[in-house]
Amino acid sequence: MAETAPLRLNVPEPEVRPGGKPDFSNVKIPKAGTVDRPPVDVAPADIRDMAYSIIRVLNRKGEAVGPWSGTLTPEEALSGLRDMMRVRAFDRRMLMAQRQGKTSFYMQCLGEEAIACAFRKAMEDGDMNFPTYRQQGLLIAGGYPMVDMMNQIYSNTHDPIKGRQLPVMYSSKSHGFFTISGNLATQFVQAVGWAMASAIRHDTKIAAAWIGDGSTAESDFHAGLVFASTYKAPVVLNIVNNQWAISTFQGIARGGSGTFAARGHGFGIPSLRVDGNDYLAVHAVAKWATERARKNLGPVLVEYVTYRAAAHSTSDDPSAYRPKEETDAWPLGDPVERLKNHLVAVGAWSPERHKQAEAEIDAEVLAAQKQAESYGTLHSGPKASPRDIFEDVYDTMPPNLRRQRQEAGY
């Protein structure tokens, strides 16, 4: 019998670790404007290659080029820039507030602002997002009051969800933002169900599912794909590939497959990849996907290629698992800078006005923070009644909870 060498387990590793030189040579980036824009009713099989490319609109000179450009006027793009700047300023303030002990925890979306902000502008009122904890841009770009977000982060007396959730786990039905779970990927299949319900009722509303690259390993992601595919649900299935699931690089969840977008192929779902740091490209793809869904042509899977520039959360230290310089080495740049440069290039904006806008937005965020803090923070100021703990478990309080509430003294 021939000798067989012992088997060995394959554990994927990122190209570099702390102390090494950042290397994104494996990220193949096509030139802006080079990926075709198919009609929205294209057969999924005809655009299989789009799951391996990256749709880009903004080139290095800040010009908007190619078939995916032109979905926004300069005024709309400027409004998008302001949304992203607001998100960034909001994150900066709330990170500081966490460091000052005013709340327990915070999660920023530094470097990923374009994705949620631009996607929100492609949706209509009444549509529903089933987000993760890094889509605060959906709320800010959707006009949800920043002070209410801060009230949630502070768990103060004006917290719309009464101090029951970890900071950033917002909920707003009226703003199309489903209550966030900490259990990963559960919302993905729920979004598909919401979209199915809209179809059952012959409504015109659509849903958007959100998931990170790491969480695509969860079973619920695959459940979402099979249900969306089977019932042709009017849903946009969004994967934000920001390269890192806490300390685990995206290759662990992705395994040997080409891309996350390619996961859609087995389900016959049209699957696209887009430059997640290019506001104009994200918006154009979001428009394409939402239009396809709304026309009852079924689900679309979109992978946003981006980079999580900051730590996963305030409890994370990225310098322990990736080179510090990696953020700057990310080849798709910074979404705010890129859109700003574009608007300056087309004459709709200037560095001076940008500086002024930064100051205005900082003042706006600071004013919201002062207002929120007047209602209390996690460890100071008035508190909501502990009676609230017992409310909303059921629509009417059952006898055991009533007994326990009385025992607690409320």
Next chain:
Amino acid sequence: MPRMTMIEAIRDAHVVAMERDENVVVFGEDVGYFGGVFRCTQGLQEKFGKDRCFDSPINEAGIVGTAIGMAAYGLRPCVEIQFADYVYPAYDQIVSEAARIRHRSAGDFTCPLTVRMPTGGGIFGGQTHSQSPEALFTHVSGLKVVMPSNPHDAKGLLIASIEDENPVIFLEPKRLYNGPFDGHHDKPIIPWSKHPLGEVPAGHYTVPLGKAVVRREGSAVTVLAYGTMVYVAEAAAEESGVDAEVIDLRTLHPLDLETIVASVKKTGRCVIVHEATLTSGFGAELAALVQEHCFYHLEAPIRRVAGWDTPYPHAQEWTYFPGPARLAAALTDVMEG
């Protein structure tokens, strides 16, 4: 009044609920065209169309997860898990999501969802078609847990569950689907055709969630039972000659503590019977509550009679779950103790 099997009563409950409210949708594995492996949803697709009753992929997390999304939209999904043994892939969706959506969103989103599943043994289903997972759900805040024991209650409780604003786990004792102790038994019990409880009113009615019922009045000992065990309790009372009062809990959460306490205070003794494994079973909760509320009225220690702490054995079901003989021995013991 028409007489029905539990399967027919459950089917009728679906029809009534779907006719009254177009938001009620029904789906699950084999549920649409075929009508479910036990035929509980037979004819619904034909009557209400494929928008209201349809087959789903074999993916329990997907069934419950999509149903949660539908409930958040404003529908009232009533989904079937083919056997309770297969609910575990959906456990996270039920426990971490359905049960908490109202609370974590402060009522902004709600989850009026019913998850039906055949439960318990007695049909030679082996360890993958016989489990009784009720205690896994009664431990979860935000869920209601229901287990009917007869066709009348099955219809009324199911309509009440579908109309309820909360997520409800609806456990159907499959051994009662075609009549009590249908199939394999150590002692024949009165079948539906002769049992007054086989009568099922036509049209809409509900059996309220959270209300137990006294099935057999007695003065010597209270037997707390639900599902199939209600018949075991009635048979054991006859067999032992002990004047036992049998309470059918019907809803495990919320629990009708008032009826339980009144009975135990009257009888002074309590025996709890369930088919699920003993350790950390729902009987432990019942025993603790009886002890807390009736300690000074008790004349003997509370006894539990339950399934053994083993996986469910295919060929030895009647050794595994409590039958009238085991319960009768416990009743005799508790009277002597």
